[in-house]
Amino acid sequence: MKLFSTYSVKIQHYNHIFKETVSLYRAAVDFLIGVCLDEWSNIILTDQKLVRQQYVEHLCHQTKDNPEVKYPAFDRKFYKFPSYLRRSAISEALGKVYSYQSNLINWEAEDPKVRGRKPSFPKAGYVYPSMYRTVMYEQSGDYEMKIKVFLRNTWDWLTVRVRKSDMDYINHRCTSRKKCAPTLQKRGKEWFLDFPFEETVKLPDTNVFNQTILAVDLGINAAATVSVMRADGTILGRHFCRLPKEYDSLTHAINRIKKAQQHGNHRTPRLWARAKGINRDIAVKTAHFIMDVAALYNADAIAFEHLDLTGRKRGSKKQRLHLWRSQYVQSMVTDKAHRLGMRISHICAWGTSRLAYDGSGRILRGKEAELPTYSLCRFQNGKVYNCDLSASYNIGSRYFIRESLKSLPARERLALEAKVPQAAKRSTCTWSTLINLNAELVHAA
Template sequence: MKIFTSYRKKIKHYSHIFKDTLMFYRLAVDFFISVCLKEWGQVSLCSSAKDKMTCVERLTHATKKRPVVQYDFSQADPGFYKFPSYLRRAAINEAVGKVSSYLSNLKNWEEDPSGKKPGLPKAGFVFPCMYKGNMYQESSAYEARIKVFIHNTWDWIDITFRKSDVDYILHHCQEREECVPVLMRKGKEWFLTFSFEEQATLTSIPFKEQKILAVDLGINSACVCSAMCADGTVLGKHFFFLPGENDCLSHAIGRIKKAQQHGARKIPRLWARAKGINDAIAVKTAQFIIDIAVLYNVDVIVFEHLGLKGRKRGSKKQRLHLWKARHTQSVVTDKAHRLGMRISRINAWDTSRLAFDGTGRVLRGTESAKTNGSYSVCEFQSGKVYHCDLNAAYNIGARYFIREILKSLPETARLDMEAKVPSCAKRSTCTLSTLISIHAALAA
């Protein structure tokens, strides 16, 4: 599979000089969008993206052999004289994509008119691609030349990059294929964003021989990992806590709450601090998961499929709003694919509520006298007190293997297995004891 990553190089010493370039590019995209909307019947007949771009170019770009065109781009209202050819083609491709998406959404809305009708496409916040040779030339490792609109014409200017950005890319992306950079703005600063492509081969071991890492992401503990085999054998369990970061995040949330109680509505610095701490927690958690996966040489990392939409309630609703579980899973996915590991997600329903030993529903918080009101531990029906997140990690790994086993069985064998082990018929009731029972039935 192909993996794409992007890194930014900050352009030093310039702040406002690229505004005209960005403005003209977005006006060009708007111009080609209007042409595509009028001539979509002709453009849509083309099969490939290259043919569509050529079709729009024939309608808008005058040449020596084609002096008269229906929509002359160079004579359009803003004035696109000497507009670079590669930038023009990038604008055409952007416009074709936006119009195609709009017409597809419009067709779906006409078939089922629920919600608001799709609005006409616009350029929006698109940024220009600086094609190598025509728009971008490297002078040295830390310097380059780009063609921009300056002094009422398109001309080359010299730019300088930060040494830290260049050295970081050289260290991490030397073996990857570099794609076309994009001129982007963030706040008052300008960057060239480089995309890198690399090939990765994911493991294709049969599930019976796989080792997995079942991960339960939490709020009290950052994550709990359990390495497992297909027969339910637990190879290892690891806990990851970030007490310092959690304390800093609680302090940052308290400052935000206090400022809001005093009537402050816009507090960007306080929110930026809380966001930075939260990002650090997600990145450190993802790195810990990858380290444990490498330690046990696992083939698959298994997460819960978390539904985080809806209103949050309770004393920790602010922490739930800030919880970056999906961002953590995304970071782990990128790192794992680069190492050849696969990612899988299972049904998250009742993974913490059901005991892994099959004794039924656990008691948590105020439901049990043994837990002292804590939701970090739970009491089984047998009276045993166990860690909640570790119990969930066992059930997560078991549900992955149960799903793979049942998928591999023929229909009659699957029905026979559900008759022998009734709890495997419903995925949301499967636990580690269910997986052990299935293996016992298969062995018999």
């Protein structure tokens, strides 16, 4: 599989000089969007992207072999526009118009009584130009680059300096990856060149019965609880990422925002920036912790819950749920795991924390079970256990149950599900279900 990553290199000493380049590129995209909308009935006749691009370019750009064009205003308005940038703008316009036409068809197909507003006409928006190599970008030194920008009423080369730390990082960390054309980007008041990197990774096809996995339960009280499991239900390790100092700092930052809002100050950008920074730090440290454990045990896969956080949040924990960056943690872990040749899997999250891992049924948690903390729970048989740890056992078990049954022929799978009925419904599977399923597999063998 192919992996793509991006590293931003900060441009030094220049601030406003790139504004005209970006404005001109966006104006060209807007012009070409209009051309694509007018000619869409002809463009849609072919499915090949290159043919579509050539057709639009033929309509608006004059050459020696194409002296008469239908839209001559493009060459007059965008004089000496670089050819690579023109084709990039055409591809951007085609993509936006294709999305608009698709949304329009879906909107027209819906019931007029329940459908929403009609899709608005596409615009260039906040697109940025790509600096294609040799024609738009050249590396002139270790810490110097030449890029072609609109300068003094013409397109000319400009030499820019970049930070030494950025280039040293790329030379040290990204030498084995393919460096693609950078994109000129603005963040805040500073300008950057975003370098995309491409690499090819082969993920191993290890038999499910020989796999070692990490079952990860992400929480809002404990950052992460990790169990290292084998296919027969053996627990090789249990690890907890708590981060008490970071969570105390986050609570303090949120309380400061609440205090300011109580005094009528509803716009507190500095306080919110601090809270978001702490929250991001928690997510980054959680992802690093998970990957350190995965590398320690040389795991084949990492199993997460499929968390659906859409909809309105209710209850006393709703603010923590709003700030919970579980998807960001999973995204970071996915990128790191694929680079190390590990697979990522998501399982059904229903009942993982609510059902006891030993199959005794629904648990009682926190105050409901007269326990001092929400992290502890009481099973139906009276046993007190860590709730997140029990959930991580269930997460890993559901992964192995799904993969094991999926690898079997339909007749054998149905026979096993008849003997272990809980395995047929994934939302009721627990660690005890995996143990029973393995016993039946061993007996059948």
